[in-house]
Amino acid sequence: MSFVLGLKCRECGREYPPEALHACEWCFGPLEVTYDVAAIAAFTSREAISNGPRNLWRYADFLPVETKFPPGLGAGFTPLVKADRLAAALGLGELYLKDDTRNPTGSFKDRVVSVALTKARELGFTVAACASTGNLANSVAAHAARLNMESVVLIPDDLETVKVLTTAVFGGRLLRIDGNYDDVNRLCAELAGEHPDWAFVNVNLRPYYAEGSKTLAFEVAEQLDWQLPDHVVVPIASGSQLTKIAKGFAQFVETGLVSAHDVRVSGAQAEGCSPVAAAFSRGAEHIAPVKPSTIAKSLAIGNPADGLYALEAVRSSGGAIAAVTDDEIVDGICLLARTEGIFAETAGGVTIASLAKLAREGVIRPDERVVAYVTGNGLKTVEALADRVLLEEPVAANLDDVSRFLDRTVAHEVLV
Numbered sequence: 001m002s003f004v005l006g007l008k009c010r011e012c013g014r015e016y017p018p019e020a021l022h023a024c025e026w027c028f029g030p031l032e033v034t035y036d037v038a039a040i041a042a043f044t045s046r047e048a049i050s051n052g053p054r055n056l057w058r059y060a061d062f063l064p065v066e067t068k069f070p071p072g073l074g075a076g077f078t079p080l081v082k083a084d085r086l087a088a089a090l091g092l093g094e095l096y097l098k099d100d101t102r103n104p105t106g107s108f109k110d111r112v113v114s115v116a117l118t119k120a121r122e123l124g125f126t127v128a129a130c131a132s133t134g135n136l137a138n139s140v141a142a143h144a145a146r147l148n149m150e151s152v153v154l155i156p157d158d159l160e161t162v163k164v165l166t167t168a169v170f171g172g173r174l175l176r177i178d179g180n181y182d183d184v185n186r187l188c189a190e191l192a193g194e195h196p197d198w199a200f201v202n203v204n205l206r207p208y209y210a211e212g213s214k215t216l217a218f219e220v221a222e223q224l225d226w227q228l229p230d231h232v233v234v235p236i237a238s239g240s241q242l243t244k245i246a247k248g249f250a251q252f253v254e255t256g257l258v259s260a261h262d263v264r265v266s267g268a269q270a271e272g273c274s275p276v277a278a279a280f281s282r283g284a285e286h287i288a289p290v291k292p293s294t295i296a297k298s299l300a301i302g303n304p305a306d307g308l309y310a311l312e313a314v315r316s317s318g319g320a321i322a323a324v325t326d327d328e329i330v331d332g333i334c335l336l337a338r339t340e341g342i343f344a345e346t347a348g349g350v351t352i353a354s355l356a357k358l359a360r361e362g363v364i365r366p367d368e369r370v371v372a373y374v375t376g377n378g379l380k381t382v383e384a385l386a387d388r389v390l391l392e393e394p395v396a397a398n399l400d401d402v403s404r405f406l407d408r409t410v411a412h413e414v415l416v
Contacts, residue, residue, distance in 0.1 A: 002066045003040045007031040007207055010309070018064065020123055020199070022206040030305070031207045033064045041255040046226055049257075056111055056215040062251055063115055063215075064208045070118040073146055075110035076215050078102040080223040080371070085339040086352075090359045093366040096229070098220055098373045099342055105142050105166070106377035107135035107298075107345075108241070112212035113143045113201060119208040120149075120199035127152060127198040131188035133181050133237070133298045134163035135376055140201060141170035152198065154184045154191075159297060162380050180292055182303050202238075210306075213241045217248025220371050221258050228252075228261040230368035233355050235347045235375055236267040236276050236321070237299040239310030245373075246313045266319035266363065267310060268354030270294035270346075274323035276307045280314065281321075287311065295326045295384045296346040298376060320363045322354035329353055330388050333378060343378035351375070 007016040011029025022031055044061045052058030056076025057069050079099045087095035103110040113136070117128055128144040129152040130136050137153045144151035151172030155164070156179060168174050177184045185202075192203045201209045221228055228249055234242040246265050252258045269277040272294030279287045287307040292300035304310070314321055324332070332352035337343050344352070355372045358364045378385075395405045 001043075001061075001068070002064070003036045003043070003061060004064045005034045005036055008034045020125075020204045022204050033207050033211055035062070035251075037251065037254045040251075044255065044257075046222075046257060049222065056114060056212065056219075059215050059218045062218065062248075064211050065115065065118045066122055067118055070114075070121075071147065072114045072118070073104035073110060073143060075103050075114045077219060080220060081340060081342070083340050083372075086336065089335065089339055090356050091366060092359055092364065092368075092370060094369045096220075096224075096369075096371045097336075097340065097342060098216060098371055100216070100373065100375045101342065101344060101348070101377035105135070105138040106380060107139065108213070108216065108373075108375040109135040109139040110143070111215050112136075112209045113139040115212035116201035116205045116209035117143050117147055117149065117199070120201070120205060121147065123199070125197065125199035126150060127195075129153065129188065129191070129195075129198045129200045130202055131155075131181065131185040131200075133300055134159045134167075134380065135298050136202065137167040137174070138163060138380075141167045141172045141174075144172055145170040154188055156180050156184055156297075160381050160383055162382065166380075181301050182289070185301075206305075210240045210244055213244035214248030214251065216241070216373060217245045218252060221249065221252050224369075226258050228258055228263050229371045230261075231264040231266065231319070231364055231370045233266045233268055233351055233358065233364070233370070233372045235299055235351050235354075235373065236269050236307075236310055237301045237304065237347075239267075239276060239304045239306035239308075241373075241375075242267055242310045243306055243313050246317065263317060264319045264368075265313055265317040266354070266358055267314055267321035268351045269321065269323045270296040270299055270329060270350050271323045271325050272296070273300045273302055275302060276304060276310055277321040277323035279307070279311055281323075294329075294346075295381070296329055296350050297381075298345065298347045299350060320358060320361075322357045324350060324353040324357060328357070330384055332356065333385065334388065336374070337378070342374060344374045345376035345378050345381040346384050347376050348374040348378070349384070 009024035273292035329349035
């Protein structure tokens, strides 16, 4: 059973049927999935959700698909970790980390791809395609292999080696483009016109794909015993994830699954690609595109499609958007690893460094219940640590040399 009403333009409000469409024919605004929220409220319950599968499909009633429990890789329902040591290091009170490093291909992209390719199969597509900064490429290639679909993935040619190899291993077609993500995204939009029988998850299926990020809000609310947090910190690439997390909290309130509670939403960007943070800082109503230059390649989108909507969501909630340097990003990765044992990729370093910055500035308060989203596994971006984590020379295989080594070294200290 699906509770989808259709698609609606986010600019002019014109409505469309739930087909493979992503832009309004009249004003070219982006389309968004709409639901019969009253029907969802009458049909679902906390108990029904709790008895569902331990993956994102426990929230199937809130997702734009007909298939109740589709096949896949089991994305979602990742841990919500209470981060007391990190909180103490940052001078915060109640802090949690949504650890999406635990997803099948190591990032939150497994959520959006699960939804997009389920919808693609329902619409009759057999080829899955995307433009990607790396994590989406991994996920599309893996899920397509699992679902016996062909895959065509386009990426910038300067991505981290691990992300390239862990896409190629699944056997789909992988195109490395001599350009940045915005060049790749433009090519995919052109290819979508040339190949209407291909499901480009972040082009013609973008309205459905984006809905998968709502589950990051649903899970947090459920894992907090059906309560909403006070403040969340979300990394910004296209801006879609942030807007959908805000939408997810709102839908749980609308359906009566949680009590109404204001959630402040803050964003995190790398200084080398921070068009949304710059607009927030200037108080601007538009976003000026930039050319990315940062180690946080998974967030390196210089012309973010949902940037204005993310800006609006942050401002309307009373949040803020921080931008952090590459050195601060690596500091964030190390601090998270040494306090909580979670190894995040550079996007996670952006989140933790921004969390620290917003805490220092008093934007995030010690009396708030805070959730920070860690969206990708550090094994994907080990190059970022090459100059920071230095290894000792090998020690001879005898007890005396080992003892001397232990005597002259000390356990690591947590740096704030």
